[in-house]
Amino acid sequence: MLCKYLQPKTTLRKKIPRHIAIIMDGNGRWAQKKGKIRTLGHKAGFKAVKEAIKFAIQNKIEVLTLYTFSSENWKRPKLEVVSLIKLFLFALKNELKYLNKYNICLKVIGDLTFFSEELQSCIYQAEKITLNNSGLILNIAANYGGKWDIVQGVKKIITAVHNGDLNINQIEEKTFSQYLSTSSLLPVDLVIRTGGEKRLSNFLLWQIAYSELYFTDVLWPDFNRFVFQDAMSYFSTRNRRFGGLIKD
Ligand code: IPE
Ligand code: IPE
Ligand code: MG
Numbered sequence: 251m252l253c254k255y256l257q258p259k260t261t262l263r264k265k266i267p268r269h270i271a272i273i274m275d276g277n278g279r280w281a282q283k284k285g286k287i288r289t290l291g292h293k294a295g296f297k298a299v300k301e302a303i304k305f306a307i308q309n310k311i312e313v314l315t316l317y318t319f320s321s322e323n324w325k326r327p328k329l330e331v332v333s334l335i336k337l338f339l340f341a342l343k344n345e346l347k348y349l350n351k352y353n354i355c356l357k358v359i360g361d362l363t364f365f366s367e368e369l370q371s372c373i374y375q376a377e378k379i380t381l382n383n384s385g386l387i388l389n390i391a392a393n394y395g396g397k398w399d400i401v402q403g404v405k406k407i408i409t410a411v412h413n414g415d416l417n418i419n420q421i422e423e424k425t426f427s428q429y430l431s432t433s434s435l436l437p438v439d440l441v442i443r444t445g446g447e448k449r450l451s452n453f454l455l456w457q458i459a460y461s462e463l464y465f466t467d468v469l470w471p472d473f474n475r476f477v478f479q480d481a482m483s484y485f486s487t488r489n490r491r492f493g494g495l496i497k498d
Contacts, residue, residue, distance in 0.1 A: 265486040267439035271315035271461070272302065273453055276445030276469030283469075289333040294471035296337060305475045306386055307352060309482065313387040313435050317453050321361065321395030335369065338392060342372040346379060353385030359431035360394035361402075389435060396455030403429035432457050442481045444470045462488050 274295060281291030299316065306314045319334055349356055358373045365373075373392075406429045410416035416425075427433060438454060438461045446467040450458070464481040489496065 266309070267311065267462075267482065267485050269313040269315065269436040269438045270306065270311055270440045270442065270481075271317070271438045271454055271458070273317045273441065273443040273445075273451060274299070274470040274473070275443060275447060275451075277471060279445065280469040280471045288330055291471060292330075292334055292337055296341065298471050298473040301474055302478060303352075303354070303386070303388060305478045307354075309478075311386065313389060315359075315389040315391060315432075315435075315438065315454070317391045317394065317451075319360070319392045319394070320452055321393055321398050322452060324364075324393075335365070339369050339372060342369075342376050346376055349376070349380050349388070350383065353383045354380060355383040355385070355387045356380045357387060357389045357434075358392055359389060359399070360392045361398055362393065364393050387435065389432070391453070394431075395452045396450070396457075397452055399431050399454070400456055402431070427456070430456060437461075440464060440481065440485045442466070442478075444468050444473055444477075460490070460492055462490070 277291035277295040278288040279291070280294060281288050284290075302316070303314065318338065323334070324331060348354075356376050358377065362370050362373060403426060407416065407421065407426065410429075411418055411421075432438075432454065438457050440462045441450075441453070441458055442464045443449075444466055446465070446469075448465050462485050464484050466477060466481070468477050
């Protein structure tokens with residue numbers, strides 16, 4: 251019998267990403283270039299978010315994860331942080347109809363305990379209302395950090411062992427993945443980062459061990475379906491070997 255790592259995996263040859271995660275960077279620079287304040291860049295970025303969602307639906311992407319606020323973004327000036335949080339709240343309150351209209355299921359990952367009760371309750375409401383929508387899964391990473399995700403997973407797994415629900419010998423990579431905030435989602439196929447930086451900035455760490463990475467200088471508010479298509483085309487040319495020797 252073949253060892254499980256030697257089983258042929260037909261999914262490895264798929265050319266269309268099922269789960270795309272985006273680091274939406276460059277809002278502040280976009281605004282500054284136009285002589286505007288940074289917060290206007292975030293507002294313009296919100297329009298690009300809607301474009302990206304539309305494209306994802308049209309192209310039958312199953313999961314779209316958007317990095318909206320990192321666990322390190324609290325270091326920014328208070329005014330900017332407040333305006334980002336207000337924008338998030340505004341979007342949740344005003345776009346619920348849109349989510350339902352387009353059959354989108356909303357999920358939010360990150361340490362939400364840092365947010366106001368109002369925002370937390372809006373998040374839970376929106377998740378609940380869209381739970382049975384069967385179209386695109388829109389996964390919003392808010393106050394998210396890849397390191398935070400791993401630490402909270404470790405805490406949960408230790409608790410499960412303590413409670414006798416899990417035996418330490420059962421802990422494998424797959425088991426550990428089930429304790430991460432992304433446990434219910436498909437693996438991330440493609441990560442896109444706009445804004446020119448080539449780093450992960452504490453985005454999904456464990457989850458993107460074998461994802462394809464696409465970097466573009468385009469600033470997030472200028473992101474549109476053409477840039478998205480470029481990223482998809484790049485992905486389609488990749489030979490995903492996962493350590494093996496699969497050829498196109
Ligand atoms: C990304 O744009 C949005 C967030 C981090 C919330 P930035 O605000 O980081 O924009 P730049 O990178 O400073 O241009
Ligand atoms: C990453 O962008 C976070 C988000 C896009 C939400 P940053 O602008 O915070 O990243 P750094 O500081 O350039 O690494
Ligand atoms: Mg930035």
